[in-house]
Amino acid sequence: MKASSFEFPYSTLSHSPSDIAIRFMFFVQDVGWYVCKPDYRINRSLSHYQIKYVVKGSGYVTTQDRTYKVNAGELFFLDLSQTHQYYADPNDPWELLWIRFGGIQSAYYFELLHAAECPIFQVSNAEQTxxxxxxxxxxxxxRPIGLEFIASSLITQVLTQLIISFMDNNSADAISLDMAYPMEIQLALEFIEAHYPTDIKVEDVAHFVHLSPYYFSRLFKRYTCHTVxxxxxxxxxIISKQLLNTTAMSIGxxxxxxxxxxxxxxxxxxxxxxxxxxxxYRQYIR
Structure with missing residues (x-):
């Protein structure tokens, strides 16, 4: 018997994010809720990032030439610019809730969670997620008032759930902030912290890490969310607050x-x- 659309509801809600959302927040491109047919299969590459939560059933995800089984209560986090494939288990097709999103911190969270190495996560609190x-x-x-601000807050909460679950299942060193930065950014931070009393220019730091100032500035902003x-x-x-708190040095x-x-x-x-x-500040802290 042919399945009816009621048996397999398939809904996508699309959004065109504002410039403010793109520049300052996590922004949503699409959200969806699927009850998948047994032959449901996706093979593609897109833009931005996607997180899918498995409500029921199970399926498979293939990325970086590896295939993973994903069960109910788990989710997977994909960089959509990389070729990927996912498909339902024909014997137990999954029901999925998902978001496709972007934002200046998206790549940072993706790397922090080592999602390129293993995109599958089992959350600590499935009901809340x-x-x-x-x-x-x-x-x-x-679409209430404040839609994009609320959406950014909810995405942050989803990513927070992922971080907590990741920390529960891995050693503290596995999510070290230093490890989340590329080597060039780590070296740049060390250079700044060693030379902050001097007249540091962007070109000085870029030269130290052997990158062009333009490329380095973009890379630095991407990973730290700050300009150099x-x-x-x-x-x-930060250093001045420590000195205001612990010394009698004059403000000058x-x-x-x-x-x-x-x-x-x-x-x-x-x-x-x-x-x-x-x-x-000195009066307040003392």
């Missing part, structure tokens, strides 16, 4: 120590990033 996917689906069905200049400023402010001396020659400029930067002046 399933609820998050259903909330995302409902969100794009009804922003990161240098923020690291200097601290500014010079962290590589900012002008006390007024230092105070302006401190106020911009910390919300209070260096003097107010």
């Amino acid at each position: 399933e609820l998050l996917f259903k909330q995302l689906y409902d969100l794009f069905q009804y 200049t922003e990161y240098i400023i923020k690291y200097r402010l 001396k601290i500014a010079q120590h962290v590589g900012i020659c002008s006390q007024s400029y230092f105070s302006m930067l401190f106020k911009r990033y910390e919300g209070i002046t260096p003097k107010e």
